[in-house]
Amino acid sequence: MRGLKSLLLTSVVALLIGGWQGWCPAGDIQSTTAWIPQNAVATLVLKNPTSLIEQWEKSPLRQAVESNPGFRAALANPGLKQADALVGLVEVHTKKDRWTLLKQLLGGGLFVAALPRGEVLVIAEAQDGQLLRDVHEFLLGLAKLDAENKGQPDRVKSADYRGVTAWTFGGDEIHAIVENRLILTNKPDLMKQIIDRIQDSRGGGLRDNPKFAAAAKATADHNLVLYLDLETLRALPNVAKGLEQGRQPLPILLLAGTVTALQKAPWLAVGLSIEGNRVKGTLQTGEVAEWPSTLSFAVTSPEDGVLPPIHVPGTVLTASFYRNLRDFYAQKNELFPERTSGLIFFENMMGIFFTGRNFTEEVLAELEPYVRVVVAAQRYAPEVGTPAVQLPAVAVVFRMKNPEKFQPVVEEGFQNALGLINFVRGQDAKPGMILDRPVYKGVKYTLAYFNPDPEGDKEHADIRFNFSPVLACRDRDLILSTAEPLAKDILDALAAQEAAVQSVQKAVTTQLEVLGTQIVRLLELNKEALIAQNMAEKGHSREKAEQELSQLLTVLKLLSELRVTESFRDRSNRWDFQLELTRP
Known part of the structure; x- marks a missing residue:
């Protein structure tokens, strides 16, 4: 045996x-699947x-x-x-x-x-x-x-x-x-x-199972196929419990369609195929008779979709979402009834930042349903130095409905938040941030930064120098960035997109790109910090910690680029992804 x-x-x-x-190419699987019982809960098929x-x-x-x-x-x-x-x-x-x-x-x-x-x-x-x-x-x-x-x-x-x-x-x-x-x-x-x-x-x-037939059709172009009977799986207690635990704000905001489909769709299929150094895949659910109204914040009309992702030098991740944040937050009690008290606390804090304005109707309602996120490697000014631990910069780009009306509101909220941060840091006897209003290519923006330490080690500066928060508004685009260089790069990228007159990608609700080479670069830059963390948390020797990091880097170096797209078509949720591999 x-x-x-x-x-x-x-x-x-x-x-x-x-x-x-x-x-x-996918072969004929009909004769063999006729032998498999129709009530199979999960089926993996590797063809030819x-x-x-x-x-x-x-x-x-x-x-x-x-x-x-x-x-x-x-x-x-x-x-x-x-x-x-x-x-x-x-x-x-x-x-x-x-x-x-x-x-x-x-x-x-x-x-x-x-x-x-x-x-x-x-x-x-x-x-x-x-x-x-x-x-x-x-x-x-x-x-x-x-x-x-x-x-x-x-x-x-x-x-x-x-x-x-x-x-x-x-x-x-x-x-x-x-x-x-x-x-x-x-x-x-x-x-x-x-x-x-x-x-x-x-x-x-x-x-002869209609659900399997539909799943096979959806993944017909793929060589490796996984079929799941969701209706049967949802009847299992542990699965049902896991789906309920998945109803947390962040997963719902980012994966609303998939979470809902797992709770309502009759089946799910995953297909993979290989073309040279490229792995292509599809994840699709069966048709849902009626999507819940609470999902409206993440579902586009056939003519709407996401804006093009933003690319800047050193991009680690760039994503574009169609998310109506006003509708999402307005339905918080229906989406997360067990978390209402925590969300009320959050709403009260936003009321402080935005001086008593209704966060749903006077803040989030001023944003269009286009949200873009950029994560990029940092560049540091010589007078500041390079932090011992180098964190990537993160920025979120919103689109305003009424820039003239909303820009002063968000500016006030941003400065209030920075004031609270400085107050807390002051209580801990830590340096605070200084506010400035510089101009970059005709755009005046708000910058908060830490004064350089004249006696500090410029090659191993404090971790706080990873942060120089920026609020910038260019036409209808609102940029919130953790670092000034990234904000400037985004302003340049937005100007280039405007010149190219790029439109929305119809019926697409999520688009994401990840650059493996930049992830490897960040890990290598922080090698000593990662080794020290491994030794402290796992009790490993330096040799063992270095070996684990080396193994991780070896794997990551094989991953060049990942592209992911989510869409809603014919009452089903679909994810398409493409992974580019690097030959060793």
Whole structure:
């Protein structure tokens, strides 16, 4: 049993990892999905993996993974070492290397399904049915020989059912070979059900499930597909509890459509495909008959959408959202009834900053539903110095409805907030910020900054020098930034966008881009601080802390750029993403 499981595990891992370097068109999965019971809660389908195996075998990415210390340490696990030895014996027996074995034993596809009562079904479709039977007989012989050498009873058992022989190596597993497919499950009754379905050419399998058919259509272009029956999953107590716990303000604000879809949609499908060094994916939910009215703050009309993301030098992350903040906050009692007291406290604080104005109707109502966020690496003035810990700068860009009316209001609120910060810092005997009103390319903005320390270490300055908050207004755009250089870069970017006359992206509610190279750069700049933190929190030696950071950087260096888009179409929620990989 352990040998068969190890071979299967090795195959699955190799195929899934292999998916990072090659893609082939989706194959016909209809005949095999007809064998899977219709009530499958979760189903993973890997179609036509032969090309994936071939690409992974010669991929430089495989060499990078195999040279990683963490990966090598994992291979030292006794179970994996035993599996590797077993695969070596199969190679000798068949006179085929493991890559050829994988292609011929699993090249037709791999299907893994979980059913409601704890049943698990795995179907591996071989290109060479005779090779599958030959390897199976060899493994049976090894299991019998192992028991004999140890003086133990033969663990291998078999039984016939309707002309099909089912085998077990002991424990909960039972498997059979039908045509060119290996069927593996943990329940004898499920095996009988599968054999009945095959022998009787019976319908009613997963192929005939309308929800699965819709999910398969939505992910037809992808090679790896995961299907979830949300209606069945929501009936499970732990899942229902988890969905309720997900109703927190920030997740709802950022992922409103997805959170709601998980609570109301009939199904969810995730599809992945590979094109060279590019991983493309889709996450889509089934149609929701009626979206709740409380979701209106995050749903666009067909003609509306997000503004273009803002790109500046050193961008780590840039995002653009369609979010009606006034509607979101006005519905706080319906969205978060258990958090009302905390939100009331927040509203009272906003009332202080905005001198008694109604935060919903006199502040948030003055903003259009376009919100953009930029995170970027910092640049530091020589007279200030470089902080020992370098934090990225963060900025949020809103669009005002009535700039002439609202700009003085937000200016007052910004200065009130800075005054409170200075008051608190003064109580702790810490330096406060100085306010200024400089001008950049015709835009006058409000700046708060810390005076440089004339006696301080310019190469290891205090962490406070990461912050020079800015409020700037350019036409209808309102910029709140944690650092002055980023605010200036955004002003330049907005001017360039205006010149290009860029419009909204219709029906899109979220667009996000992440630059992996900049994340790596930030981590490397803060290497000493991260090592010290690791040693303090985990009690590691410096050598161990450096090793963990090195492993993290090795992985991150493979990730070049991630792009994510969310949209609402045909009453369903859809996420599309694209990940660019860097060859090691």
